[in-house]
Amino acid sequence: xxxxxxxxxxxxxxxxxxxxxxxxxxxxxxxxxxxxxxxxxxxxxxxxxxxxxxxxxxxxxxxxxxxxxxxxxxxxxxxxxxxxxxxxxxxxxxxxxxxxxxxxxxxxxxxxxxxxxxxxxxxxxxxxxxxxxxxxxxxxxxxxxxxxxxxxxxxxxxxxxxxxxxxxxxxxxxxxxxxxxxxxxxxxxxxxxxxxxxxxxxxxxxxxxxxxxxxxxxxxxxxxxxxxxxxxxxxxxxxxxxxxxxxxxxxxxxxxxxxxxxxxxxxxxxxxxxxxxxxxxxxxxxxxxxxxxxxxxxxxxxxxxxxxxxxxxxxxxxxxxxxxxxxxxxxxxxxxxxxxxxxxxxxxxxxxxxxxxxxxxxxxxxxxxxxxxxxxxxxxxxxxxxxxxxxxxxxxxxxxxxxxxxxxxxxxxxxxxxxxxxxxxxxxxxxxxxxxxxxxxxxxxxxxxxxxxxxxxxxxxxxxxxxxxxxxxxxxxxxxxxxxxxxxxxxxxxxxxxxxxxxxxxxxxxxxxxxxxxxxxxxxxxxxxxxxxxxxxxxxxxxxxxxxxxxxxxxxxxxxxxxxxxxxxxxxxxxxxxxxxxxxxxxxxxxxxxxxxxxxxxxxxxxxxxxxxxxxxxxxxxxxxxxxxxxxxxxxxxxxxxxxxxxxxxxxxxxxxxxxxxxxxxxxxxxxxxxxxxxxxxxxxxxxxxxxxxxxxxxxxxxxxxxxxxxxxxxxxxxxxxxxxxxxxxxxxxxxxxxxxxxxxxxxxxxxxxxxxxxxxxxxxxxxxxxxxxxxxxxxxxxxxxxxxxxxxxxxxxxxxxxxxxxxxxxxxxxxxxxxxxxxxxxxxxxxxxxxxxxxxxxxxxxxxxxxxxxxxxxxxxxxxxxxxxxxxxxxxxxxxxxxxxxxxxxxxxxxxxxxxxxxxxxxxxxxxxx
Numbered sequence: 083x084x085x086x087x088x089x090x091x092x093x094x095x096x097x098x099x100x101x102x103x104x105x106x107x108x109x110x111x112x113x114x115x116x117x118x119x120x121x122x123x124x125x126x127x128x129x130x131x132x133x134x135x136x137x138x139x140x141x142x143x144x145x146x147x148x149x150x151x152x153x154x155x156x157x158x159x160x161x162x163x164x165x166x167x168x169x170x171x172x173x174x175x176x177x178x179x180x181x182x183x184x185x186x187x188x189x190x191x192x193x194x195x196x197x198x199x200x201x202x203x204x205x206x207x208x209x210x211x212x213x214x215x216x217x218x219x220x221x222x223x224x225x226x227x228x229x230x231x232x233x234x235x236x237x238x239x240x241x242x243x244x245x246x247x248x249x250x251x252x253x254x255x256x257x258x259x260x261x262x263x264x265x266x267x268x269x270x271x272x273x274x275x276x277x278x279x280x281x282x283x284x285x286x287x288x289x290x291x292x293x294x295x296x297x298x299x300x301x302x303x304x305x306x307x308x309x310x311x312x313x314x315x316x317x318x319x320x321x322x323x324x325x326x327x328x329x330x331x332x333x334x335x336x337x338x339x340x341x342x343x344x345x346x347x348x349x350x351x352x353x354x355x356x357x358x359x360x361x362x363x364x365x366x367x368x369x370x371x372x373x374x375x376x377x378x379x380x381x382x383x384x385x386x387x388x389x390x391x392x393x394x395x396x397x398x399x400x401x402x403x404x405x406x407x408x409x410x411x412x413x414x415x416x417x418x419x420x421x422x423x424x425x426x427x428x429x430x431x432x433x434x435x436x437x438x439x440x441x442x443x444x445x446x447x448x449x450x451x452x453x454x455x456x457x458x459x460x461x462x463x464x465x466x467x468x469x470x471x472x473x474x475x476x477x478x479x480x481x482x483x484x485x486x487x488x489x490x491x492x493x494x495x496x497x498x499x500x501x502x503x504x505x506x507x508x509x510x511x512x513x514x515x516x517x518x519x520x521x522x523x524x525x526x527x528x529x530x531x532x533x534x535x536x537x538x539x540x541x542x543x544x545x546x547x548x549x550x551x552x553x554x555x556x557x558x559x560x561x562x563x564x565x566x567x568x569x570x571x572x573x574x575x576x577x578x579x580x581x582x583x584x585x586x587x588x589x590x591x592x593x594x595x596x597x598x599x600x601x602x603x604x605x606x607x608x609x610x611x612x613x614x615x616x617x618x619x620x621x622x623x624x625x626x627x628x629x630x631x632x633x634x635x636x637x638x639x640x641x642x643x644x645x646x647x648x649x650x651x652x653x654x655x656x657x658x659x660x661x662x663x664x665x666x667x668x669x670x671x672x673x674x675x676x677x678x679x680x681x682x683x684x685x686x687x688x689x690x691x692x693x694x695x696x697x698x699x700x701x702x703x704x705x706x707x708x709x710x711x712x713x714x715x716x717x718x719x720x721x722x723x724x725x726x727x728x729x730x731x732x733x734x735x736x737x738x739x740x741x742x743x744x745x746x747x748x749x750x751x752x753x754x755x756x757x758x759x760x761x762x763x764x765x766x767x768x769x770x771x772x773x774x775x776x777x778x779x780x781x782x783x784x785x786x787x788x789x790x791x792x793x794x795x796x797x798x799x800x801x802x803x804x805x806x807x808x809x810x811x812x813x814x815x816x817x818x819x820x821x822x823x824x825x826x827x828x829x830x831x832x833x834x835x836x837x838x839x840x841x842x843x844x845x846x847x848x849x850x851x852x853x854x855x856x857x858x859x860x861x862x863x864x865x866x867x868x869x870x871x872x873x874x875x876x877x878x879x880x881x882x883x884x885x886x887x888x889x890x891x892x893x894x895x896x897x898x899x900x901x902x903x904x905x906x907x908x909x910x911x912x913x914x915x916x917x918x919x920x921x922x923x924x925x926x927x928x929x930x931x932x933x934x935x936x937x938x939x940x941x942x943x944x945x946x947x948x949x950x951x952x953x954x955x956x957x958x959x960x961x962x963x964x965x966x967x968x969x970x971x972x973x974x975x976x977x978x979x980x981x982x983x984x985x986x987x988x989x990x991x992x993x994x995x996x997x
Contacts, residue, residue: 084200086161090115091130094246098128123155131245132203133157133171137790140685140801142169144705147680165197173790174241174255175202176214178731184211207239214789216727217241217255224282226253257285259944261321264289264352267368270296275366279309279357288353290368295347295376295425301367302332302340307360311340312772314352317384318464323352325775325943326465333358345373345424347383373425380416381429385464388430388496391512399433400490400514407431407510422452423505431497431510438517438585441490443510445475445499446482450506454483455498456490458886460951466498467950468720468776472886476502488572489517489590489888491918502819518547519585519630521578527552527629530560530646537642541571541633550629550642557624558646562617564594565643569636570610575617576628579994588885588918588995591627591656592617592925610634618925621654621989622646651927652989657908657916658923658930660989664805664963665702670982671971677702687791687801689947693912694934698959700805703966704788710806710965712972715784715845716758716838717958718831719777721770722813723943724757726778728786728802733757734812736841750841758813759837761830768813775942777813779950780849782941783958784965785809792947800947802939805962806969812843817850831895835865839872844968847961848904849879849954851893858894866895866903875968875976876904877961879953880930881921891924899929905980909935909956915995920953929980931987933959936995 095114096103102117111117118129126135135156139146145159154162160171168177177198181188187201196204202213212219219240223230229243238246244255264287267273279286292298302311310333314323329351332340355364381389391399394410408419420429435441445454455474457466472495475483499508527535527550539548554560564573575592576585594615631640652659665677683692683701695701714734724733738748739756746753758768770777781804788803816834831850838846846869852859866876881893891897892906899906908920910932923930935956942948964979974982 084161084165084197084203086157087115088203089130089133089157089161090118094131095122095127095129123157126156129157131242133160134173136686137173138164138169138171140683141788141790144680147705150681165199168198170789171199172245174213174216174245175199176216176731176787176789178787179214180206180211182731207242210239213241216789216792217244218257220281221257221284222248222253222255224280259285259287259323259354261287261289261316261323261352263287269293270368270370272369273367276304276364277355277366278361278363279355280361284357286355288355288366289350290353290370291350292346292348292370294372294374295345296370296372298342298344298346299367299369300340300342300353302355302364303367304365305337305339305362306364307362308336308358309340309362309364310356310358311342312354312356313342314354315349316352318386320464324463324465324948325946326467326773328772331772346370347379347425347427376423376425377417377421379426380411380414381420381431383426383428383430385430385432385459385466385496388432391431391433398436399512400435400437400439400516402514404513405511407512419447419507419509421505421507422450422499422501427500429499431499432494433497434494435490438519438590439490440515440517441485441487442513443485443497444482445484445508445510447509448480448482448506450504451479451502452483452506452508453500453502454485454510455500456485456487456886457496457498458493459496461949466496472883480506487886487888489593489886491586491588491590491885517572517632519574519576519628519632520547520549521576521583521585521628524549524551524628527644529553529555530558530644532645532647534561534563534643534645537644538566538640539631539642540637540639541631542637547630547632549631550644551626552629552644553626554622554624554646557649558622559620559649560618560622560644560646562594562629563614563643564616564631564640565614566641567612567614567638569612569638570634571612571615571638571640572632572634573615573617573642574628574630574632575619576630577625577994578628588916590885590888591622592619592890592922593888594890612638619655620925620927621649621651653927654923654989654992655925656922656994657910657932657989657992658906658928658987659984660931660987660992661698661910661914662931662933662960662963662983663699663986663988664966665699666986667963667982668703668706668708668966668970670986671967671974677706680705685791685801687799689800689802689939691802691939694938694959695803695805697912697914697934698805698963700963700966708966708969709788710785710809710962710969712810713806713845713965713968714810714812714843715806715847715961715965716812716814716834716843717777717781717784717847718814718816718834718838719780719847719849720774720817721760721768721777721815722758722781722811723769723778723941724811724813725769726782726941726943727945728789728792728941729778729781729811731787732785732807732809732811734810752837758815759834760815761833761837762815762818768815770815770818770943774818775948776817776849776954777815778943779938779940779948780847780954780958781811781813782947783938783955784847784962785811786941800939802941802947805959806965809962809965812838812841814838829859829861829865831859832861832865835862835869835876839869839874843874845961845964846874846876847958848876848895849952849957851879851881851896858897862895863898863901863903866898870903870976873975875964875979877957877964878904878906879957880906880908880923882919882952882954884921885918889921892921892930896921900924900926902929902977902980905929905931905960905983907953907957907960908932909951909953910992911936911995913995914991915993917951917953918995919951920956929984931960931983932956932992
């Protein structure tokens with residue numbers, strides 16, 4: 083086996099350690115190796131380019147703990163144990179990749195004759211075998227002819243040069259997308275380019291400019307091997323391409339020409355030509371024909387160019403009442419109506435809310451199909467991602483679109499109007515009304531007790547709201563009843579978290595009627611009900627709170643009663659049973675009192691997700707040897723980039739299906755479903771289309787590989803891994819715009835659930851949901867019941883509408899947790915504060931826990947990584963924990979999994995966050 087003497091590099095050790103060189107010169111030691119054995123290994127000194135002491139300890143906290151206790155050194159552990167256990171000693175080597183890529187090696191390793199890393203060190207280097215995703219040998223040699231000469235002379239291998247010298251010299255081990263290096267084509271008219279993408283240059287980038295809206299045509303032909311083309315635009319001008327900035331792409335198989343044909347607005351664009359396999363000669367033909375007949379874009383289709391409604395209205399939108407937006411545009415001298423098309427792919431309006439506001443939007447007089455959404459740029463990156471859309475309306479054809487938000491909190495927002503297909507004109511109207519909360523005028527009620535305290539009042543034009551203040555001395559279950567109404571009236575439970583006398587985002591804890599009831603009443607009767615309202619909140623912590631009674635429409639008298647009793651259970655209406663505890667859950671699954679504690683996970687990378695892993699106590703589970711191996715987690719989302727280096731090894735493969743033979747080999751009803759299925763477009767590629775990144779991010783949190791630092795660019799190091807980093811991801815695409823316009827009665831989510839269950843998934847991960855107030859999907863509910871009967875656990879994000887929409891419970895389908903068909907997941911931030919957007923658990927106990935969902939780092943398509951937030955990011959943490967539990971005890975039923983999770987969750991220490 084690979085021993086220490088064969089790894090040790092005498093010359094490197096002496097060069098790296100001048101004190102050792104001096105001691106050798108004085109005859110204190112016979113060799114550097116003698117010093118290393120005596121002192122160096124205990125001091126953690128660098129001794130070989132093929133072993134990274136720091137990396138090994140960071141990736142293996144159990145080893146780090148043993149090293150700290152003096153049991154052995156890092157290299158001793160690797161030589162005696164780690165190499166046999168498949169632990170990776172450097173960032174660039176991936177044991178699983180190496181064994182999967184080279185079956186001959188895997189067969190030898192299986193006999194015990196040698197380890198994977200021993201083969202790589204002794205044979206793979208000289209044979210030119212690839213170590214993993216972190217190093218591209220052909221690219222490195224092609225771009226460094228001096229290195230190629232040395233390698234060809236047999237003096238050392240490419241990876242050895244990179245590890246010894248290349249990293250320090252700033253040489254790239256893998257290709258990168260550098261916009262500044264794009265070939266400038268200038269103002270595009272017609273251009274023909276003949277070139278090649280090869281080992282040396284696998285990615286070529288061209289930049290061109292359009293002075294006017296233009297008809298754009300591209301053909302990538304004359305291909306000698308497979309290459310793909312992508313149209314890009316750096317919308318937020320940050321020098322990088324985000325997933326939302328992929329405008330279009332063509333990725334036909336083999337040498338079939340790639341074609342793009344569409345209208346484009348004026349601006350600067352990039353074309354990326356990327357080798358898929360082999361060295362591909364190509365001819366790139368591009369042309370742009372100006373369309374001078376296209377009217378000017380007065381509204382803007384990027385956030386930075388959005389039409390500022392506050393400026394046009396001379397004040398924040400929240401104080402304006404009913405606003406015909408087309409009239410506002412006309413007052414600014416802009417032509418009406420606005421036309422949406424390829425040449426104007428979206429109209430974006432910006433506005434500000436300075437107080438909690440009732441918000442109504444209508445989009446009508448459509449000449450074609452258009453959709454509308456309300457969004458907020460939470461991460462301030464200049465683009466709107468999937469999880470930043472608060473609510474949308476997507477009716478078919480020319481039907482009007484309507485959005486109603488009972489409580490839109492303080493903040494900056496955007497209205498996005500986009501054509502679904504073709505072109506259309508539109509008329510846009512917005513209506514706002516501030517919600518009144520006079521906290522400074524609150525009437526003191528005192529401490530609540532089981533005996534109801536009754537108060538009466540009247541709401542009219544000069545008195546739109548009354549406010550009451552009460553105290554709780556212990557955690558309590560409270561009951562608020564509002565009766566005797568003659569007009570629709572709202573009641574709110576408020577906590578002034580920062581004591582500034584202003585109701586801010588996240589400080590409205592609950593309200594009645596909730597948005598679900600308001601919308602249902604509006605849709606069914608065309609108006610709002612004056613029925614009595616009730617608020618029930620369980621487990622409210624001790625503190626000071628406010629009750630607001632607010633006029634919704636019309637004058638009314640009211641009778642308000644308040645009561646509170648000490649809480650006896652663990653459930654809380656805001657965050658359910660608390661923060662998931664992976665260590666406690668797995669211990670319970672094993673029937674043990676607890677797992678051995680381990681030191682907190684650390685990382686040298688500037689961007690990492692160790693904080694979230696520590697918050698849920700995952701390292702203790704890994705230390706015990708549970709990593710999710712053998713457990714299939716189906717990710718039902720907008721697709722998964724199954725080629726991502728951190729996901730590729732963990733993607734489910736349907737072994738009963740022969741790839742690309744056009745047949746349903748396993749008879750499951752799906753042709754060539756080798757890596758899952760796309761139920762949106764009915765195809766066997768579940769990776770999604772341009773702009774689909776949500777599912778890839780979710781999948782990474784579940785099961786991205788634990789393989790060390792993923793990106794090294796100067797000092798900008800990045801490292802992340804999934805909760806169950808050896809679990810298997812089954813990609814199932816159920817979200818996104820359909821290209822095939824399926825039957826409107828077809829529910830892709832339900833279909834995805836059936837597919838996942840019937841193909842072996844043990845966990846179904848669903849970070850998705852319907853708009854608040856939308857009728858629940860009975861098909862999805864039936865599918866969840868089917869999964870439950872078959873022993874499959876469903877984990878569903880609760881939704882992100884608490885601060886913007888006033889949600890009082892999980893959305894659909896997470897609401898099915900109430901029927902014991904799933905477990906619903908809310909989100910906390912790194913400080914263990916309930917995120918302002920996180921939909922609460924609701925008034926009655928149900929399967930509900932929380933997990934990290936703010937600033938979550940995970941995988942993104944095209945080998946990228948990004949931070950995102952939302953309950954969508956929290957849910958996959960739980961799916962990962964469930965995978966760990968099922969590996970520890972495969973016999974657990976869904977009911978047992980849920981019971982363990984809620985019984986071991988930690989409610990202690992969770993507080994409220996402010997927007």
